[in-house]
Amino acid sequence: MSRDAIIRAYNEAVFDTDKEAAFEVVNAALSHGMTAEEIVFEVVIPGTEAMMSAITKDPDANLAQHFMTAQIAAEVTEKMLTRFNHPPEVIGRVVLGTAFGDLHSLGKRIVAGCLKALMVEVIDLGVNVPAERFVEEALKHEAQVIAISSMMVHTATGERGCAKVRALLREAGLEGRFKIVVGGAPYRFDEGLYRTVGADNWAADGVAGAKLIAQLIREVKA
Amino acid sequence: MTPLEILAAAVTGQTAPRIPIFCNLLDQGARELGMSQRDYYASGENVAEGQLRMRARHGYDNVWSLFYVGKEAELLGCREILCCEDGAPNVADFVIKTYDDIARLEIPEDLTAHPAWQETAKCLRILRQEVGATHPICAYLTASTTLPAILMGMDAWLELLLSGPAEVRDELLGKCSLFFQKEVAAYRAAGANVLIYSTPFGAPSFLGMKGFKAFALPWMKRDLEPGGIGGIVYYCGMAPFNSVIEQVLEELQIGAYYISPLADLGEAKAILGARGLTCGVVDDIKLIGWTPGQTRAEVQRLCEIGKPGGHFLLGTGVMPQAVPEANIRAMIEAAFEFGSYP
Numbered sequence: 047m048s049r050d051a052i053i054r055a056y057n058e059a060v061f062d063t064d065k066e067a068a069f070e071v072v073n074a075a076l077s078h079g080m081t082a083e084e085i086v087f088e089v090v091i092p093g094t095e096a097m098m099s100a101i102t103k104d105p106d107a108n109l110a111q112h113f114m115t116a117q118i119a120a121e122v123t124e125k126m127l128t129r130f131n132h133p134p135e136v137i138g139r140v141v142l143g144t145a146f147g148d149l150h151s152l153g154k155r156i157v158a159g160c161l162k163a164l165m166v167e168v169i170d171l172g173v174n175v176p177a178e179r180f181v182e183e184a185l186k187h188e189a190q191v192i193a194i195s196s197m198m199v200h201t202a203t204g205e206r207g208c209a210k211v212r213a214l215l216r217e218a219g220l221e222g223r224f225k226i227v228v229g230g231a232p233y234r235f236d237e238g239l240y241r242t243v244g245a246d247n248w249a250a251d252g253v254a255g256a257k258l259i260a261q262l263i264r265e266v267k268a
Numbered sequence: 269m270t271p272l273e274i275l276a277a278a279v280t281g282q283t284a285p286r287i288p289i290f291c292n293l294l295d296q297g298a299r300e301l302g303m304s305q306r307d308y309y310a311s312g313e314n315v316a317e318g319q320l321r322m323r324a325r326h327g328y329d330n331v332w333s334l335f336y337v338g339k340e341a342e343l344l345g346c347r348e349i350l351c352c353e354d355g356a357p358n359v360a361d362f363v364i365k366t367y368d369d370i371a372r373l374e375i376p377e378d379l380t381a382h383p384a385w386q387e388t389a390k391c392l393r394i395l396r397q398e399v400g401a402t403h404p405i406c407a408y409l410t411a412s413t414t415l416p417a418i419l420m421g422m423d424a425w426l427e428l429l430l431s432g433p434a435e436v437r438d439e440l441l442g443k444c445s446l447f448f449q450k451e452v453a454a455y456r457a458a459g460a461n462v463l464i465y466s467t468p469f470g471a472p473s474f475l476g477m478k479g480f481k482a483f484a485l486p487w488m489k490r491d492l493e494p495g496g497i498g499g500i501v502y503y504c505g506m507a508p509f510n511s512v513i514e515q516v517l518e519e520l521q522i523g524a525y526y527i528s529p530l531a532d533l534g535e536a537k538a539i540l541g542a543r544g545l546t547c548g549v550v551d552d553i554k555l556i557g558w559t560p561g562q563t564r565a566e567v568q569r570l571c572e573i574g575k576p577g578g579h580f581l582l583g584t585g586v587m588p589q590a591v592p593e594a595n596i597r598a599m600i601e602a603a604f605e606f607g608s609y610p
Contacts, residue, residue: 063430106476108473108475109475110426110430110474113430147350149358150358151423152422155423198355198356198358199355199556199590200352200356200588204354204355232553235506235529235553236553239557
């Protein structure tokens, strides 16, 4: 199997949201002598980026495609990382969680899965995260981005969610150090809502969120 | 005409003085009664009283028997609901934590004997006594394909659905469909007559058209066939679904469709015509930040699209508590003004 054929087969598997097929391609690549590093940087990352780009442009893209893209990307990357000779260089760090009072974890999981494959270190704080913890963990891990997911209106707009994270950063003089990104259903119904809650930017879905976070990390580090 | 008669006229296309006007002020009832969410939702009497007061104050047509969506999970064993004062309660304890829990999941033989049903029954009894002869009483029922999300979490459900063992998935769906069939029968028997069928997987944005046809449609048929479609409203959790209306009409014969604010209402109305009730929905998240003037303009826009030819209802989403009272008033006043027929 040539390298081009491997890349093509992997991309097809990801576009078909076929996890089994993606792993078959990866195993075939290993048996053909590709290293784990080559698989991640020459197959997985370009494949994930291509899928992310395609589904963010496609108005008919669906939740299953978003979910499986993230699942495949995260699982293949994790498996390959265990075979790396040296730990890979991450492009940056994000602390990620759902807003205080919100227990919906799907969007966060899609974001985290895609980011892992883009070599972004994800500090996943889980669900129902107090604002103070977002700031503490961002400082502790020297993150560039704080990402807050909300599925419910009151957790998006409430005083203990993103608005409080912004207030805490302002009080501590840390606003220049971190970018805040929000995402989740309420933001799709009001595209200006992210500004109201004090975020720097927002994304309409998990895949777009991962792309945005990777871009903001580069901006903060520039 | 009573609101119930106005609704019936909109469904059948008969003459009526105005369109039906539905508004969903669920959590606002607690504030109205000066109670915490936890205290409010602990009692069917409170929920009924809150609903009756909100309806009396604003003059819209419907009342709700819904406490919160997680109530269905409580009927299936959920023991912890996270309450907060500024928004809807949500499920904090998943009934299904491992696939073994799916085998153990039991659908109560008689839902109405379950302790978690008793407050709902009280609420419905009061609503039926007070306004049942004149006003529509709404109930909220989750489709079999979506109920797993509140039993195990949406991401765990998607993982099982998309890449888990098919026999485990089908066992869970079978149990959830049986639950739906029992639940819809219980609500009908208790007096609910507008049954919001919450079926987000019935929108193509969840699994695509292929998944809609191969997965969602057959399970929706299984949910609905035993009890029929009387009073059922097709609702996809605010996701757009115009592209499947034709197939839902053909395959399920559902008579009412709650159109997402993100969808093209004119397109939906053109597809449905006189074959079903088109429900135009005000974007309740934008309502938080709009002025009363903007609210009025949006209601006028929706009525101008939907009202010609009848078969139209104006409704809202779940109306977050952050929606200002002035906007609720402006919305209802505009609905009566622009929703009236000459």
